[in-house]
Amino acid sequence: MAPKILFLAGSARKDSLNKKLAKVAYELALEQGADATFIDLRDFRMPIYDGDDEATDGLPENAIKLKQLFIEHSGVFIASPEYNSSFSALLKNSIDWISRPHVEKERPLSAFSDKVAALASTSPGALGGLRGLVPLRMLLGNIQVMVIPEQLAIGGGMTAFDDQGKLTDEKQQRALGLIVARLISETSN
Numbered sequence: 001m002a003p004k005i006l007f008l009a010g011s012a013r014k015d016s017l018n019k020k021l022a023k024v025a026y027e028l029a030l031e032q033g034a035d036a037t038f039i040d041l042r043d044f045r046m047p048i049y050d051g052d053d054e055a056t057d058g059l060p061e062n063a064i065k066l067k068q069l070f071i072e073h074s075g076v077f078i079a080s081p082e083y084n085s086s087f088s089a090l091l092k093n094s095i096d097w098i099s100r101p102h103v104e105k106e107r108p109l110s111a112f113s114d115k116v117a118a119l120a121s122t123s124p125g126a127l128g129g130l131r132g133l134v135p136l137r138m139l140l141g142n143i144q145v146m147v148i149p150e151q152l153a154i155g156g157g158m159t160a161f162d163d164q165g166k167l168t169d170e171k172q173q174r175a176l177g178l179i180v181a182r183l184i185s186e187t188s189n
Contacts, residue, residue, distance in 0.1 A: 002033050002034050002035040003034055003035065003074050003075055003184055003187035003188050004034075004035045004036075004037070004072060004073040004074055004075070004187075005029055005034050005035070005036050005037070005073055005074070005075040005076065005077060005183060005184065005187060006036075006037050006039065006069060006070065006073040006075070006076045006077070007022045007023070007025055007026040007029065007036060007037065007038045007039070007076075007077045007079075008022055008038070008039050008040070008041060008076070008077070008078060008079070009021070009022040009040075009041070009078070009079040009080070009081070010041070010078060010079070010080040010081055010087055010088040010090055010091030010136075011041075011081045011088060011090065012040075012041055012042040012090055014042075016081070017081070017122045017123065017124075017157040017158070017160070017161070018079035018080060018081045018121060018122060018129075019040065019079070020122075020161050020165045021079040021120055021121070021122050021154065021167075021176075022038065022077060022078075022079040022120075023038060023165060024161075024165065024166060024167055024173075024176060025077050025079065025118075025120065025176055025179070025180050026038040026077070028176060028177050028180045029077070029180050029183075029184065032177075032180060032181055032184055033184070034180075034184050034187075037069070037073065039066075039069060041066075041090055041091070041094055043062075044062040044063075044065065044066045044094065045062060046060045046062050046063050046093060046094070046097050047060065048093055049093055049096040049097055054100060058102060059097060059100060059102040060097065063094075063097035063098055063100075063102075064102060066094060066097075066098050067097075067098035067102070067110075067111045070098055070111035070112065070115070071110055071111055073115075074114075074115060074116065074187040075115060075116045075117065075118070075183050075184075075186070075187035076115060076116075076117045076118075076145075077117070077118045077119075077120070077180070077183060078091070078117060078118070078119055078120075078136070079119075079120050079121060079122070080119060080120075080121050080129065080132055080133060080136050081121065081123065081129055081132065082121060082123055082125075082127075082129035082130070082131055082132030082133075083132065085131040085132065086131075086132050086135045086136075087132045087133075087135060087136040087139075088132075091136070092139075095139065095143070098111045099111065099112065099143060109143050109144050112140070112143045112144055112145050113143075113144040113145075114144065115144075115145045115146070116145070116146050116147075116148065116183060116186040116187045117140050117145045117146070117147045117148070117183075118147070118148050118150070118151070118179050118180070118182065118183040119133050119136060119137060119147060119151045120133075120151060120152040120153070120154075120176065120179065121133055121151075121152075121153045121154070122153070122154035122155075122157035122160055123154075123155070123157050124156065124157050124158045125155060126155040126156070127153060127155055128152075128153035128154045128155035128156075128157065129153050129154075129157075130153035133151055133153065137151075146186070148179070148182050148183060148186055150178065150179045150182055151179065152172065152175050152176055152179055154167075154169075154172055160172070
């Protein structure tokens with residue numbers, strides 16, 4: 001049975017470079033036989049996490065929907081933009097909301113424990129968003145996600161994709177394919 005893997009970017013921008021990267025990875029996963037799902041965090045708008053709001057109102061409907069998607073998939077690929085040497089507030093807020101229990105006797109971190117993740121980034125700068133992957137890797141590890149060691153940061157992101165959204169550099173395409181293959185392999189175990 002093919003592993004179920006979720007693909008997303010930590011950006012809500014319509015023309016996000018990281019959405020393009022996540023879509024390329026998603027297509028590679030489909031080619032490699034994975035049961036892949038691509039989502040856009042823009043479709044899961046939520047307020048900034050506030051424990052008082054959670055105590056009063058519970059989890060927002062979009063948090064519950066997103067959490068269910070994470071629960072249903074054994075792996076996740078995240079293409080994360082770098083904001084001030086870290087990952088985006090959108091991605092952090094999404095993780096914060098879906099880390100919260102919302103049903104009686106729910107297993108802690110049910111959306112994350114025993115999951116496998118792969119990370120990548122792209123940006124217009126030379127480092128390709130690399131600095132933002134370090135704190136993201138740390139956060140995911142702390143919430144019981146096994147993050148594979150391979151990752152990819154693509155600098156010069158404004159010219160990294162062709163008009164169809166495909167990577168123009170064959171080495172980067174191969175590297176991304178190997179990361180996706182490792183993610184599939186680890187989620188199959």
